[in-house]
Amino acid sequence: MSDADVVVVSVARTPFGRFEGALRDLDGPALGALAIDAGIARSGIAASAVDALYGGVGMIASAMLTPVRQAVLSSSLPETTPSATIDRACCSGMTAIGMGFRDIRLGEASVVVCGGFESLSRTPLLWPRQRARRLGDVCVEDPLLIRGRVVEQPIAVYTGEESIRRGVGRAAQDAWALESQQRYARAQADGYFDFERFAVEVPGPKGTSRWVTADESPRPDTSLEDLAKLKPVYGGKTVTAGNAPGLNDGAAFLVLCRRDFARANGLEALARIVDYAQVSGAPTSGTSTPATAIARLADRAGMDACGWDIIEINEAYAATPLVSTLALAGGDAAVAGRLRSRTNMHGGAVALGHPLGASGARIVMTLINGLRRRGGGRGVAAICGGFGQGDAMSITVE
Template sequence: MKINDVVCVSACRTAMGRFGGKLRSINVRDLGATVISGALERIGISGELIDEVVAGHCRQAGNGPNPAKISSVKGGIPQNVHAVTINNACPSGMKATIIGAQNILLGDISTAMIVGMESMSTIPFLLKTGRWDGFGMGDQVLQDGWNDTRDVVCDLLMGQTAENLVEKYKLTREEQDEFALSSHWKAAKASDEGWLDDEIIPVAIPATKKKPEEVFDKDEPIRGDTTLEKMAKLPAAFKKGGSVTAGNSCGLSDGASSLILMAREKAKVLGLQPLFSLLAYSSVGVENAYMGEGPGVAIPAALNKTNLDLNGMDLIEVNEAFACQILANERVLSWDRSRLNVHGGAIALGHPTGESGVRILVTLYHALKRLDKELGVASICGGTGVACAMVIKREC
C-alpha cells in the first residue's frame, strides 16, 4: 500500500470555546465523544466499522485512565475496539493522525478514528503534598495545573521560548500585533460568511437552573472588533520589556476535532468518497528553548518525501501558537502569506493543545474545498521542541 492509499472520509470539529466560556462545564471526554459520533453520522456508518481510535490529548489530570476509550464508547464505538490516548504536547492530534495512518499502511487496520481533544477550562489545581504531608499547622501550596506548561529541560514557559524567537529573528512588537490582528479579521470574516460552518459539529450545553439547554456552534474566542490600538495597550506577558502579549499569542480554549482515516480500498467497498488523501508526514525535534521553530523543520521534512515543494502548496496551515512563531518560520521558509491560514488561526480561534493538530487538518481540507484548491500542508510545533507536518491532496 502507498501512502496516498490512506484517505480521509470524514472531517469535523466542535466550535471553539473561550477559556472559561460556554464549554467550561463540558468534560473533555464528552467533547471527544461529540466529534466521534458526529464524524460517523456525517457519512452514515456505524461505529462497528472502526478498527482503532487514536486520540491526542495533553492535559489529562483528573480525566481518568485513557480518555480516548471513554470518548470512543460514549461516541458510539463498541467497547471491544482498541483506543489509545497520545500525549505529544501540542502536536498530539497530528501525531495521533500519523499513528493511525501508519497502522493502516502496515495493514494492521483498515479504518481509524482520529481525535484531538482538550478542555483547558477544566485543567485542575493540584495539591501534590497533601497526600503525605497532611493538613497540620501552617500553609499548604495549591499548585496550578497550568505550571505543567513549563519545559523543565530549558526551565522556560512557552511564552518565554517565544521571546527567544523574538530576539533571534529580531521581530518587532508591531509586526507581531499586525499578524495577530489579521488572524482575528480573517477568522471573523470566515465565521460571518459561514465558511466555517461545514467544519462544525454542534455541542449541546446542558440546561441549568438559570439557563435552558443551548446549542453551541459558533467559535467563541474570535475578536473581529479588535484593533491595533487595543493590542498596543496590552503589556508584555512573559518578559519585562518583552513584546509577546496575550493579544499576539494563541488564545486558551476548549474543543475537539476528528478525522476518519481509511484504506482507499475499504472506502471503495463501502461506497465512501475520499475527502483527501495523505501524501507525506513528518515528526521532528528542535531545541527546547526554541520550540516554535518546529514547522520550519517539519514542513521541509514532509515535502522532501514527495516531488513537491512549498511553492507547490495551494494552501498552508500552521498552528499559531504565537505571532512571533509564525513570523520566525516565515523568515525560514519564505512562504507566500496569502496562502497561510486563510480562515484565521489559533490566535483568533484558540489553541486547545491536544486538539489543534487535528483541527488544522480539518480547517485545511475545508479551505481547500471552498477555494477549489488541491494541495495543502499543515504543521504544528509543541513544547519540549517537537513538531509534526502533513501534506494532503483534496479529492472531493
C-alpha cells in the same frame, strides 16, 4: 490514485469555547465523544467498522486515567474498539492522525478515527502528595502556566525571546494577530467553518439546555491600537493576551480509511493524506519546528519547501507562523511575505482558539476545506508542541 491510499471521509469538531465559557460543564472525554460520534455519523460508516481510535490530549491527560478510552466508552463505538491516548502536547491531535495513517498504510487497519480533545476549563490545580515538613505552607501548582522542569521560563516568555532572535518583533506579531482575527471574521461570515463544525448542546440554568454553534474566542473588533496597549505576559518581551490564543475547550476528529474501502462503501474521499513527519529540536525551538517538519515533508516529496498551495501553521502564538514562514523562506522577507499570503488564509488559533489536544486535528480539517474550495491542490499543516516538538502532514485534494 491507488486502492491503498489513505483518505479522509469525514471531519467534525465542536465549537471552540473560551476558558470557563460555554463548554465548561463538559469534560474532555465528553467533548471527545461528541466529536467522535459526529465524525462517524457524517462519514456514513457503521461504528462497528472502525478498527481503532487514536486521540490526543495535551494537558495532564485531562486529569484522569486513560481519557481517550473513556471517550470511546461514552461514544457510539463498540466497547471492543482499541484506543490510545497520545500526549505530545499541542502536537497530540496531529500525531493521532499520523498513527492512524501509519496503521492503514501498513495494512493493520481499514478504518481509523483520529483527533483529540481538551477541556482546559476543567484542568485542576496540583496539590503535592509529598511534603518536606508536616507543618507549614503548601505550594500548589497551576499547570495552565504551561512551563516545565526542563525550561525555567514559561513557554510564552521564551517564545518571545526566540522570535526576536529570529527577526520577528512585537509589531509584526500584533499585525499578524490582527490579520488572523480579520481573516477568521471573513471566513465565518462566508460560512467557511460549517464544513468542520457542529453544534453542541450544553446544560443551562434550572435544568434547561442551550446550543453552542459558534467559536467563542474571536474578537472581530480588535485593532492594532488596542493590541499595542497590552503588556507582555509573565514579564516577557513580545507575547501578549492579544497576539496569542486564550485557554480553550473543544474536540476535533477525522475518519480515515483506505481508498478501496471508501469506494466499496460509496463514501466520498474528501482528501488524501500524502505523508506525515515528526521532528524535535532544542527545548525552546517551538517557533521554528513547524518549518523543520514542513521542510522534511517537502524533501521527501522532492519539492520546493515553499511550493504548497495552502499552508496551515498552528498559531500557538502569532510568532509561530511568522518565524516558521521566514525559516522556510531561508530568511528572505519577500519570499516569506508570499508564503504568509497563503498561510492560515481563514484565520488561526489566535482568533478561534487553541484547545491543545484538538488543534492538530483542527488545522488538518481546515486545510482540507481550503483545498476543496479552491478546486484542489496540495497543502501542508504543521504544529509545534511543548519543549521543541513539531509535526507536519501533507494533504492532496484531486
